[in-house]
Amino acid sequence: MSIYSYLKKDHENIKNLMDRIKVLGADDSPERVKLFNQLKEVIIVHSKAEEKAFYDPLKDYSKTQDEVRHGENEHQETEKLLTDLTDSSLTGEAWFKKFLVLQESLEHHIEEEERDVFYDAKKVLDGGQAAFMEAAMRTEKQHQEADQTIVKRPNR
Numbered sequence: 537m538s539i540y541s542y543l544k545k546d547h548e549n550i551k552n553l554m555d556r557i558k559v560l561g562a563d564d565s566p567e568r569v570k571l572f573n574q575l576k577e578v579i580i581v582h583s584k585a586e587e588k589a590f591y592d593p594l595k596d597y598s599k600t601q602d603e604v605r606h607g608e609n610e611h612q613e614t615e616k617l618l619t620d621l622t623d624s625s626l627t628g629e630a631w632f633k634k635f636l637v638l639q640e641s642l643e644h645h646i647e648e649e650e651r652d653v654f655y656d657a658k659k660v661l662d663g664g665q666a667a668f669m670e671a672a673m674r675t676e677k678q679h680q681e682a683d684q685t686i687v688k689r690p691n692r
């Protein structure tokens with residue numbers, strides 16, 4: 537596996553969790569809270585590790601530096617939406633509408649990453665660097681998972 541297929545696997549997991557939430561619809565339920573908290577952790581761990589293991593080294597190349605800065609901005613927008621969705625005063629239809637915004641923007645982000653960033657990264661990185669990045673990604677994810685600072689949405 538390379539960094540590319542590793543990141544793709546994470547992306548599939550994120551998209552899958554979002555689809556599972558979407559089919560639950562606009563009604564509040566403990567199941568939706570549980571899946572959302574799981575999704576939030578998976579996204580934050582993935583994004584933070586991705587920035588360190590994949591984006592940071594790509595800032596050294598003029599071909600990729602703008603793309604990864606753009607990606608970082610999108611990560612920040614995602615985090616903002618996740619924070620809004622964690623607020624327990626947001627419920628029902630209003631929560632669901634915001635969730636759909638998150639889903640759409642993340643699907644767009646993932647598509648850009650897999651199409652544009654991967655395409656240019658493959659031009660500047662050799663196979664050894666890509667393999668090293670995959671190992672770095674796994675290590676970074678473990679660090680992020682151990683760091684229990686992610687605020688969960690309360691169930692009620």
Ligand SMILES: [Fe+2]
Pocket residue numbers: 583586607611645649
């Ligand atoms: Fe990303």
Ligand SMILES: [Fe+2]
Pocket residue numbers: 543547582586646649
């Ligand atoms: Fe990603």
